[in-house]
Amino acid sequence: MSPALQRVEHVMGMAVSIDVRDPLPSPRAVDDVVTWLHDVDQRFSTYSDSSEITRFARDELDIDELSPDVEQVLRDCIEYSSITNGTFDAFAVPAPNGTALDPSGYVKGWSVERAATILEQAGATNFCINAGGDIVVRGAGSATEPWRIGIRHPDAGGLLATVLHVAGPLGVATSATYERGAHIIDPRTGAPTTELASATVIGPDLGTADVFATAVFVMGEAGLAWIERQPGHDAYIITRSYTTRWTSGFPHSPARRRS
């Protein structure tokens, strides 16, 4: 048994922090997670000319030549486009490789959710993986406390907008434009979104939460009503005018009125 473990790996162009709070029966599981994430990057990268995704988008691969994971992810993306009324659409957004196929908004959450499964199967029960700001947690942070997850303030990485207190299993995904100077494109119009500074969605599966965070970001404040209709999910948004709003079950601790 190894003691609690902390590791940071740079993969997929981002930092992945792996934080296992209990002794791991098989510490190699963390290596397996890292190997998995690099494998995902190799197959799904929209920055690489040789990835399956890029080659498929350029008609250099047929769908029956894709690995099962890639094919499944693309099928999932089609379904998510329907579920989100086209506000998430992996097939209608400009990708870095010059094509219009970019499933990255789902691949990150999907792959990290799978990474969590790898750790679980290795016997880990209390851990957190933060992949560039998208998070899976299992169990709790300690014997006495839940996980405390800060939501970044839009202005600076050292500041928080609010804090969640949650127990796993849970996925937490935030879609925002304060990093990379990027815009998020509304696939329905091709225009950049302008309403929100960030949208955070929580749910049982990080892949879904990742997609839904993008969808809410595109929908704007109307996304809260939409999330209320998605069982098991909640959302927290920060508008460009710094108003914050959240759905009824969002597990943070706002100030309360004393009656």
Place this chain on the structure above:
Amino acid sequence: MVSCATTGGLAYLFADLNGAQTSSRALAALPTPLPASQQPGADAGSASTSAQPGSSTSVATAPTTAVPVPAPAPAPSGRPTSTPTTAAAAPPKTTAAPTTTARPATTGKAAFNGDVVDTPYGPVEVQAQISNGKLIEVAVVEYPTAERKSVRINASALPQLRTEALSAQSANVDTVSGATYTSESYAQSLQSAIDKARAAGATKIA
């Protein structure tokens, strides 16, 4: 008038009541990242340097376009965490900001009450506490007493954005959610500081 207080001490504070106007003012006046001893991964300038030029520009211009949003209502579903003991308030077009709070030079501890501002849902006032030039607490001290508006979403319309690094410290967070950290931005992120603290054996960052 309803008096109110925050729960859980400094960890759960409203930082402002007036959305962008207050936030941007508070941040501009008090761009205080975690002290270096608390944030090994970030330099002292990270609060200002890590924001993307595009986003900070849009943020800076946003206040003039802020409009009131609907007031919250009790959760129809009655989900436990949704009980909106938080009262309703709209971000008033005029500033309800703690206009007296932007005094970074203040030494010692002092509390400042902001102006009482009438909103469509009643008067609102915030109070700020400043210690040694740092904004350490901003709390809503008056909530509207008007009837809450019925809205479909039980989201609080009270614009609250706790802005100070104190939040990060006192909250003792395990991890931080935000948009994708690039390897470059990670180095200056709170997450990086947390990772380093944990690698050094700390159980909490603060």
